[in-house]
Amino acid sequence: MSTLYQELLDANIGKVLKNEPLAKHTTIKIGGPAELFIEPNSKKDLITVLQLINKHKKNWRVIGRGSNMLISDEGINGVVIKLGLELDYYELDGESLRVGAACSVIKLATLISKQGYSGLEFSSGIPGSIGGAIYMNAGAHGSDMSKILEKAQILFEDGSIEWLSKDELEFSYRTSILQEKRPGICLEAVLRLKKGKKEEIVAVMQRNKHYRRETQPWNYPCAGSIFRNPLPFYAGKLIEEAGLKGYKKGGAKVSEMHGNFIVNSGDATANDVVQLINDIKSTIKEKYNISLETEVEIIGLN
Structure with a gap:
């Protein structure tokens, strides 16, 4: 692993840490050290990271905001990749929403509702990232990501990047093709929203948020x-x-x-x-x- 570590440093791809405690990066505050912990600076750097990992035949996994996971106290052998600011963005074009995989679901839902767009109300209390929500088809209040996703950009292990449609992601209850059949990293997504009455959308958001606060x-x-x-x-x-x-x-x-x-x-x-x-x-x-x-x-x- 020391050779990979040095090559990552030489490539200047972003943050590279040895034995980083993963309890610092999970919402349950549990998890031992990652043998190598990486936060790439950009999509290009992320591709470089995967190329180097494959070259050295190391195991890897991605974490977003650290929800929906329980990590061993002994930690993880191999590489842990955390998506950071380079994939934390969104761009609204009419009813089409382009969003980076590291964007907070809660933050996005709040911002979009205040602009009078409907579709993300169900997610107002989901504490993960958009990439993680797509990976597991996160849902609540009778809806889920499959109801609003048009397509997602996926980086696969071999370094190839593809846009997969909602149907190609094979969504079902809390599952997608990314979990086992075609493991990959979600980079970006396009969501389809609906313009509505801002006051009504915000009211639903607040009701869902209040329900979660009262029951969870x-x-x-x-x-x-x-x-x-x-x-x-x-x-x-x-x-x-x-x-x-x-x-x-x-x-x-x-x-x-x-x-x-x-x-x-x-x-x-x-x-x-x-x-x-x-x-x-x-x-x-x-x-x-x-x-x-x-x-x-x-x-x-x-």
Whole structure:
């Protein structure tokens, strides 16, 4: 890894750090060190990073704003790439919105609503980036990214860049083709919005935001929803009915506000969270014969 590190420094592609604690970059504030941590300066530099990683045959992964993931306390072997300011932008052209993958979903939804454009109201409390939201087809309040996405620009492992349409991304519930079938990095997206009445759009945004504040524990470090909803049932409701609100393992606790959230009460480890997840799964299976699947991505843990 030392040779790759030196070549990245020589290429002047941006920030390159050894053993960077990933707890600093995740919303649940858990995660050991990344062997190499990179924040490229530009798309061109990001392509150079991938070329060098492939040359040295190193494993890599991308993180956006660090939500929806749980990283091992031992960290990640290989390279972690964080998309930064070079991909944090948006440009509105009528009802077409061009947006960089690192742009905050919450920030974007707020800015767009104030300009009287509808489509992103559902996302007003989603704490990730646009790239991450496309990767997992993030959604809430009866809508998701597949409802507004026209196309996304993807950088693949071999350095090629393609625009994939909504259909080509093969969206389904909290999944896309980028997760397993065609791993890649979302660089940019084009969203289709609708012009509407600013007051009505902002009111819906505020209502959704208020609902999240009243029902979800955003005052504690957490990774977002832990389990996918086993439709037609809802994971949070099953967990609450099973009496698991407030249940703890070490520093990890099932939120007393919402059963589908696990919070870091101050000193939680990744192992605490995984043990808690496994206990919840076992309880729900035993009580209701329903198998819960995690929505949060678990990295480096069994």
